[in-house]
Amino acid sequence: MSKFSEWFHNILEEAEIIDTRYPIKGMHVWQPQGFKIRKHTLSLLRELLDEDHDEVLFPLLIPEDELAKEAIHVKGFEEEVYWITHGGLTPLNKKLALRPTSETAMYPMFPLWVRSHTDLPMRFYQVVNTFRYETKHTRPLIRVREITTFKEAHTIHTDSEGARQQVERAIEIYSSFFDQLGIPYVVTRRPEWDKFPGADYTMAFDTLLPDGKTLQIGTVHNLGQTFARTFDITYETAEGEHEYVYQTCYGLSDRVIASIIGIHGDSSGLKLPPIVAPYQVVIIPVLFKKTAQEVLDFCKQLQNKIKKAGLRVHLDDRDLRAGKKYYEWEMRGVPLRLEIGPRDIENKKMVTLRRDTMEKEIVDYREDALINDLNMILDDIARNLKEKAWENFQENIHPAKTLEDAKNIITNEKGIVSFSWCGDEACGIEIEEYVTVDILGVNEEATEGKCINCGKNAQHVALLAKTY
Ligand code: PR8
Known part of the structure; x- marks a missing residue:
C-alpha cells in the first residue's frame, strides 16, 4: 500500500467518513461525518444543475432486453453488470440488471416524453446509486x-450543435463545481479507444492525488444520435417531419469526495473547504473552575449568533482536555476554531486557528462585525486551499520532448506528462505500450512540432499519466 493509500484509509476511518468493514467488497457505509460532507457537496451541485435541469428519479432495475438494445453500450458494460435472476424462489422470465448507469433505464421512456421540437431541449438529472x-x-x-452518489445528467436536443453546446455548458458547470471545492483539474478529450461506450466523444476531468496518480473525477459525453436510433427517440420538426434527437450525458461520482479528502488533507487529517464542512466553525471554551459558567454562557450566545447567521457552528463543551479537542477537530478538518477564555471575554478578544495554515491569531471580538469577520476568514480559507491545490497540480505537469523523456518522468517523478501527438490511434497505442501508462486525452490543438512517437506533424498537445 502506498503512503497515500495508507493515509487515505486511516483518515476515512478516523474521521468517521465511511466504514469499509461492510461484508461486501467495494460497498461501504456512509457514517455521519461523511454523510454530511456528501450532503453539502450534493447541494452545491444541485444548485448549479437546478438552474436549467429538472431532477427526476428512475428505477434501479433495467430489463435485460432494454440493456441489450444498444450493442456498443452493452458490450462496454457486460462484464460489470450485476443481475437479478429470481423474485423470491421464482426464476424471473426476464433477468433484471442493477443499473450500471441509466441510459437504458431512461431512454426507453424518452420516446413517450419527446413529441415536438417545442419540447426541446430537455435536461434531466438524478442522484442515485449505481452498481x-x-x-x-x-x-x-x-x-x-x-457508487452511492452517482450524479448523472441526460439531455435531449434537436440538432448536433445543441448537443455540442450542451457539452460545453456541462464542462462549465462541472468546472464551477470543482472550483468551489478547490479541486484542480484538467479537461481532455479522451482518445477514441477510451470513450464512453456508445458516445461520439467523451470529455473528461482528471485531477491528481498526492501519490502522483490521476483520478478521473467527471465525464461529459456527446452521444450524437446513437441512442436516439436505438430507442427510436424522435421529434416533430416545425415542418412536420420526424427526426432523431441528439443527446448528451454527464456524470460525477463518490470520487468527488475522495478528491476533497485526498487533495486538501495533510498529516494532521482533513482540511475541508468551508462550503462542504459539516462544521465550519468550532468554539472551544477555555474553562477554569471559577469562571466556567460565565465563559460557557458567553460561548452559547456566540454559538447562537453564528448559527442564526447561517453558518454551521459547534460548541465543544465536553469535559475533556483542550488538547484532545484540538486534535480531534483538526483531524476532522473544521476550517476555523475559536478559543475563548475569561481573559478574552474581558479584553474583547478571541483566539482563531485556521486549519488551512494552522496559524493562531488573537483578534478583536467585534460584536457588530463578528459574522462579517468570520465570513472573511472562511472565504480566505477556501481561496487559499484552492490556490495551494492548483499550485501543486501545475507543478506536477511536465512537458516531454521525447518518448524516453516521457518514460523517465513517469518512472522518476510524480504527475502528468504533456507531449505533442499526431492523434493517430495506432501511434497512441504504441505510446501507451512504451510508456506503460494511459494517454488521458488531448487538451489543445498543437500549432507546431512533431509527434513524440512517429515524427509526423503534431495535431494535439496530449497528456499521459499513471491513473487510478
Ligand atoms: C457515465 N452515464 O456513466 P462514466 N467508482 C467510483 N467512481 C466511478 C466508478 C467506480 N467504480 N466508475 C466510474 N466512476 C455516463 C455519464 C451517465 C452519466 C465515475 O459515465 O461511466 C468516474 O469519475 O464515465 C466517471 O467520470 C463518472 O463516474 C461517470 O461515469
Whole structure:
C-alpha cells in the first residue's frame, strides 16, 4: 500500500467518513461525518444543475432486453453488470440488471416524453446509486462496486450543435463545481479507444492525488444520435417531419469526495473547504473552575449568533482536555476554531486557528462585525486551499520532448506528462505500450512540432499519466 493509500484509509476511518468493514467488497457505509460532507457537496451541485435541469428519479432495475438494445453500450458494460435472476424462489422470465448507469433505464421512456421540437431541449438529472462489478482493485470512494452518489445528467436536443453546446455548458458547470471545492483539474478529450461506450466523444476531468496518480473525477459525453436510433427517440420538426434527437450525458461520482479528502488533507487529517464542512466553525471554551459558567454562557450566545447567521457552528463543551479537542477537530478538518477564555471575554478578544495554515491569531471580538469577520476568514480559507491545490497540480505537469523523456518522468517523478501527438490511434497505442501508462486525452490543438512517437506533424498537445 502506498503512503497515500495508507493515509487515505486511516483518515476515512478516523474521521468517521465511511466504514469499509461492510461484508461486501467495494460497498461501504456512509457514517455521519461523511454523510454530511456528501450532503453539502450534493447541494452545491444541485444548485448549479437546478438552474436549467429538472431532477427526476428512475428505477434501479433495467430489463435485460432494454440493456441489450444498444450493442456498443452493452458490450462496454457486460462484464460489470450485476443481475437479478429470481423474485423470491421464482426464476424471473426476464433477468433484471442493477443499473450500471441509466441510459437504458431512461431512454426507453424518452420516446413517450419527446413529441415536438417545442419540447426541446430537455435536461434531466438524478442522484442515485449505481452498481458496477469492477474487476480492478477496489478502493473506498475511488473505485467502488456500489457508487452511492452517482450524479448523472441526460439531455435531449434537436440538432448536433445543441448537443455540442450542451457539452460545453456541462464542462462549465462541472468546472464551477470543482472550483468551489478547490479541486484542480484538467479537461481532455479522451482518445477514441477510451470513450464512453456508445458516445461520439467523451470529455473528461482528471485531477491528481498526492501519490502522483490521476483520478478521473467527471465525464461529459456527446452521444450524437446513437441512442436516439436505438430507442427510436424522435421529434416533430416545425415542418412536420420526424427526426432523431441528439443527446448528451454527464456524470460525477463518490470520487468527488475522495478528491476533497485526498487533495486538501495533510498529516494532521482533513482540511475541508468551508462550503462542504459539516462544521465550519468550532468554539472551544477555555474553562477554569471559577469562571466556567460565565465563559460557557458567553460561548452559547456566540454559538447562537453564528448559527442564526447561517453558518454551521459547534460548541465543544465536553469535559475533556483542550488538547484532545484540538486534535480531534483538526483531524476532522473544521476550517476555523475559536478559543475563548475569561481573559478574552474581558479584553474583547478571541483566539482563531485556521486549519488551512494552522496559524493562531488573537483578534478583536467585534460584536457588530463578528459574522462579517468570520465570513472573511472562511472565504480566505477556501481561496487559499484552492490556490495551494492548483499550485501543486501545475507543478506536477511536465512537458516531454521525447518518448524516453516521457518514460523517465513517469518512472522518476510524480504527475502528468504533456507531449505533442499526431492523434493517430495506432501511434497512441504504441505510446501507451512504451510508456506503460494511459494517454488521458488531448487538451489543445498543437500549432507546431512533431509527434513524440512517429515524427509526423503534431495535431494535439496530449497528456499521459499513471491513473487510478
Ligand atoms: C457515465 N452515464 O456513466 P462514466 N467508482 C467510483 N467512481 C466511478 C466508478 C467506480 N467504480 N466508475 C466510474 N466512476 C455516463 C455519464 C451517465 C452519466 C465515475 O459515465 O461511466 C468516474 O469519475 O464515465 C466517471 O467520470 C463518472 O463516474 C461517470 O461515469
